Amino acid sequence: MTDVKVTTLKNGMRVITDPMPGLGTSAVGVWVDTGARHETAAEHGISHVLEHMAFKGTERRSALQIAEVIESVGGHLNAYTSRDQTAYYARVLQDDVPLAVDILSDILQNSIFDEQEIAREKEVIVQEIGQTFDTPDDIIFDYLQETSYPDQPLGRSILGTVAQVRGFDRAMIAGYMKRHYLAPRMVLSASGAVDHEALVRLAEDAFSGLAREGDVAMEPGIYHGGDYREERALEQVHYALSVPGVSYLDDDYYAMQILVGLLGGGMSSRLFQEIRERRGLCYSVFTFASSFMDSGTFSVYAGTGEEQIRELSEVLTDELLRVSEDLDGAEIARTKAQLKASLLMGMEGPAARAEVHARQLQIYGRILPPAEISESIDAIGLQDVKNLAGRLFFGVTPTIAALGPVRNLAPFERIAARFN
Template sequence: MKITDSIYQKTRLTNGIRVVTEQIPYVRSVSVGAWIVVGSRDENTKNNGISHYIEHMMFKGTSNQTASEIAQSLESVGGHLNAFTGKELTCYYAHVLDEHLPRAVEVIADILSNSTFDEAEMGKEKRVVIEELNTINETPEELIHDLFWYDVFPNHALGLSIVGKRQTVSDLSRQGILDYLAENYTADRIVIAAAGNVQHDEILKLVERAFEKFSSGTLPNYQAPSPRGTGRNIIENGSIQAHVCLGTQAYPYRDRRKFGLLILNTLLGSGMSSRLFQNIREKHGIAYSIYSYIDFMFDTGLFGVYVGTDGQNIDVALDLIHKELALLKTTSVSAEELERTKSQLKGNLMLSLEGTSSRMNRLAKMEIYLEDHYSFDDTLNEIERITVDELLGISSELFSEDRIFTTILKPPNAT
């Protein structure tokens, strides 16, 4: 399985902005994103939600365009403009036909450089974000993940909600936002990534001109979270079903053991053939939704298992999940199951990277977290080299009972 029909290039501009491209000549579209190394991890309990709120406000008008004109700028030519905020990264991205790449770069640069943060628009958008918060709080299968992050990373910024809290969002001021932008939206923290039918030299010229206002700053000096021991947090709410997350801190993005964890995650809880799905849903019939997931960051990671079940089945579901985790610590995965899982993981990765948007995401994250680029074949080889003994070692470390934390959101009177 060889991928040889794309060309990777990287340039660091004089102001510190990094530009990475992957030319895929057989497509007609380009996905381009401005990635900023800032997220809820850069916040505190007083300004929690500011990164996400700024992302919203970037679309509310600049000195050159109204909010309506921004919305129409790429949609009018069949393109797409959007953004998202995470724990450590914020991304403003577009997907357009290759001929409209200059327009896409100009629009993204304009909202990042010239947003006005009008006081009236700020008030309206605070109400919008609070409605978003209300939606999360009334959607227990989403809320449980916020609660779980808070439990796994207590007294640390990684435990803060990305959206924030009603009070902290309401208290955000225009000057506070401008100060936060000046500190965090600096050239050293910006990566421009583009994948598709793009010429590296062309986008370099576009970015140099459009992003010239950005000056150098400093990269974040993150403090690694303290290890989290075992525990259980039970919260009652008005939901009909119980929602449970359990897991632990895991490996950083640059840790090569992440490939073994990717295999374990696939084996445990990715898809209908996974052990958790087959056991808890198919065999015992006590859950509709059951899966595992992982997240990799600069200096840590997260492994989690989610299950939604009847309130009377919480202990049964947890017992079954713990037995599956324990089995991986004591019993080697068979050669046949390992090969099948590797094939599933490699296939999933390859299929997920067929579009230019996913390729752009991969390109940017490798630059941000690794300051390097690895081909698809490099990744496939890393997966292929994982052995049964490595999986045992990772399982013994991460699934130890003294480090698994459980968060439970349950109906009143549930056992």
């Protein structure tokens, strides 16, 4: 960690390197501080379309050549879009880092957005949307997010709608990229077999064409809560519940990670033990936290049968409400150990390290040493977690999303009343 270096280029783009001695490969990517929540209503889904189109041809390479040139050296290239970022990354041998940087800079600055390619790729994305709707334990989380943050960018799905995706044209895609893909909002992060000074030199040449200023706006995320349920002919009810959580910058961020772990982070967690092991109400139950710069949610998911959904939802709520009073030091210590081990294990691969460092720089403006994170976790006391549980689960409006044979689920008003 002491070897991690950061350099800001003349245009404002930042370069991070994290050498890992003994490796012969490198993970290198560009993280753009722009995602689905930066879209206007008319642009819903365009961040994801742009991510796809970046691979579909540049002034120098066709779509096939982009794929062939990286795979001919045994590397691979990929990307993803989230609500608050878009990432493009490669995994290559050490000697092929210059090639990876060249390809990344090419697709992010010289994409031609050919109309025929756009037409074809839009239909691919339409199929992706259809597949998501056919996957209930996937689409349920879009319904949960939309109900938590209604009528605002943070609540919209990342993929967009079929009608909007089909309506995008070259001018819209290129215009969105020009406004949002700005050097100060982009981080080139590499881990593994990398040399900092060499990567900086490559970046200075390769990304010099990036603009410094553009029109970037982000509507604040305001949690509302509410109820979404859809009767569908499925074997199980897919049930998810959220309450307002904390942002990345909240003092309770690590306390929330502990609460996530002890309630539903593993086989020894409270929800797993009570709902699955003791009562046999489900196969899958887990908790997770979603944090953003200005908002966040604490969520639970479970899949269960039509006859079990009422009891499951009641027991789940019971467990959330009692945790602020019924905690002990041993439980906190065990969860802290799990959290610290998970963080360290997650940093053992170069791809994960490159991503974590890029996100830390975008969120906090600096790289957080693992020792500092461990100290922050260790500093969380029993009362801190109890206080956070009281803050999260009392006096709030929950969000419920349910999909499947939902007729036996209690009315929203009855469930919500228990949180007040």
